[in-house]
Amino acid sequence: MRSDSGQEGDLNGFQCDVALRDEAGSVVSKEVPPSRVVVGGPAKVKVLTMVSDKEYNMQIPLLDLKAHHEPIREELVAAIEEVMDSSAFAGGPFVAKFEQDFAAFCGSSFAIGVGNGTDALWLSLLALGIGAGDEVITAPMTFMATAEAISFCGAKPVFVDIDERTYTLDPNLLERAITPRTKAIIPVHLFGQAADMDPILEIARRHGLPVIEDACQAHGAEYKALKAGSIGISGCFSFYPGKNLGALGEAGAVVTNSEELKNKIQMLRDHGQAKKYRHVLVGWNARMDGIQGAVLRVKLRHLSKTNDARRAHARLYSQQLAEVEDLITPVEAGYGRHVYHVYTVRTRARDQIMEAMAGRGIACGIHYPIPVHLQEAYRWLGYTKGSFPVAERCAEDFLSLPMYPELTAEQIGFVTRELKSLLRSFKRTPAPAS
Numbered sequence: 001m002r003s004d005s006g007q008e009g010d011l012n013g014f015q016c017d018v019a020l021r022d023e024a025g026s027v028v029s030k031e032v033p034p035s036r037v038v039v040g041g042p043a044k045v046k047v048l049t050m051v052s053d054k055e056y057n058m059q060i061p062l063l064d065l066k067a068h069h070e071p072i073r074e075e076l077v078a079a080i081e082e083v084m085d086s087s088a089f090a091g092g093p094f095v096a097k098f099e100q101d102f103a104a105f106c107g108s109s110f111a112i113g114v115g116n117g118t119d120a121l122w123l124s125l126l127a128l129g130i131g132a133g134d135e136v137i138t139a140p141m142t143f144m145a146t147a148e149a150i151s152f153c154g155a156k157p158v159f160v161d162i163d164e165r166t167y168t169l170d171p172n173l174l175e176r177a178i179t180p181r182t183k184a185i186i187p188v189h190l191f192g193q194a195a196d197m198d199p200i201l202e203i204a205r206r207h208g209l210p211v212i213e214d215a216c217q218a219h220g221a222e223y224k225a226l227k228a229g230s231i232g233i234s235g236c237f238s239f240y241p242g243k244n245l246g247a248l249g250e251a252g253a254v255v256t257n258s259e260e261l262k263n264k265i266q267m268l269r270d271h272g273q274a275k276k277y278r279h280v281l282v283g284w285n286a287r288m289d290g291i292q293g294a295v296l297r298v299k300l301r302h303l304s305k306t307n308d309a310r311r312a313h314a315r316l317y318s319q320q321l322a323e324v325e326d327l328i329t330p331v332e333a334g335y336g337r338h339v340y341h342v343y344t345v346r347t348r349a350r351d352q353i354m355e356a357m358a359g360r361g362i363a364c365g366i367h368y369p370i371p372v373h374l375q376e377a378y379r380w381l382g383y384t385k386g387s388f389p390v391a392e393r394c395a396e397d398f399l400s401l402p403m404y405p406e407l408t409a410e411q412i413g414f415v416t417r418e419l420k421s422l423l424r425s426f427k428r429t430p431a432p433a434s
């Protein structure tokens with residue numbers, strides 16, 4: 001931030017530089033760019049520089065897929081052309097090669113490419129024989145798909161509140177939710193951070209329950225040096241374009257060490273076929289596209305590097321936002337490696353901040369504004385406000401800041417300066433009389 005005088009000033013809590021100019025009669029509205037605030041009469045004009053002109057023109061999206069794909073565009077186009085040349089569009093060798101690479105990346109014996117992350121969860125549950133009358137435990141702070149997959153095999157989702165530090169299923173609350181009907185547990189590795197798997201696995205073991213990991217937001221995340229997804233009976237991934245490992249369309253995968261589960265999911269994703277036109281099971285069409293397999297294989301080669309970039313951005317955000325009043329930055333649990341699918345802070349002024357940030361060209365997001373147990377679609381489950389207080393508080397406070405590997409330090413600096421100045425200004429604004 002530069003000014004003519006270089007003096008520091010403060011206006012309504014905004015950090016700003018103050019320039020004093022004696023410019024009698026000058027037409028200030030023509031002279032002063034829109035990034036400045038002008039106060040005073042024509043004889044003595046104060047120009048308060050809010051942000052630099054460059055920053056004023058900054059538009060920062062929540063994620064920028066164009067910037068993400070640009071450096072590897074040629075590799076991606078070559079991969080797509082290869083699929084076109086061979087016409088292996090549905091399943092086939094490109095998917096098989098990606099499956100091998102992704103299983104190796106996760107440290108799992110097998111990967112099965114499917115249509116999307118919802119398929120991965122649903123087919124895992126189906127392959128484990130879960131169905132009508134069963135209950136499956138998961139966290140209420142997740143994307144709707146986790147619960148939908150449970151519903152779509154006929155079972156009932158049962159929720160357990162999240163831990164207030166990691167935002168993942170709280171193992172301390174897990175055991176009391178288990179009933180004789182419980183048939184599986186699905187911890188969700190939210191925002192790129194693994195759930196605390198050891199206590200979850202220990203409780204599951206005692207009750208003879210399989211643990212399916214929802215790793216849809218956690219490609220490359222680690223729990224005690226194990227890759228997210230490789231720890232439970234199966235790990236489910238989404239390759240939705242905005243994910244840390246994203247396709248150029250829809251795709252997903254299950255990873256597992258169980259050959260039996262792998263064989264079953266392979267059949268279920270392809271109409272229950274053991275061989276062409278030999279249908280052993282009633283399955284579905286949940287195959288991965290050949291083009292997505294080829295594209296994901298290219299993008300997988302860059303994942304460690306892009307995850308490192310996300311982690312560096314998160315470090316910068318957290319340094320610049322440390323000890324700011326009414327702001328909680330993400331906590332990295334000591335047990336693993338967070339890969340920051342999103343960088344989510346918490347503030348009580350969330351809605352005002354989000355709107356004001358948009359006005360300054362910074363797109364923020366909310367993951368997620370309504371916890372799953374309070375969604376209209378699940379009213380019949382009978383949960384009410386207060387059922388899961390941590391998830392509900394988080395849904396009110398969560399604010400996701402721009403996060404993608406190609407984000408620059410300059411952009412992060414702009415985001416944090418604007419956020420801090422808004423927090424200060426909202427703090428100084430008296431609450432409206434009710």
Ligand SMILES: Cc1ncc(COP(=O)(O)O)c(C=O)c1O
Pocket residue numbers: 116117118119142143145146188214216217237238239240251252
């Ligand atoms: C936690 C979680 N689970 C499941 C899914 C479903 O994945 P997909 O959109 O690929 O079906 C998502 C996708 O956003 C997710 O974030």
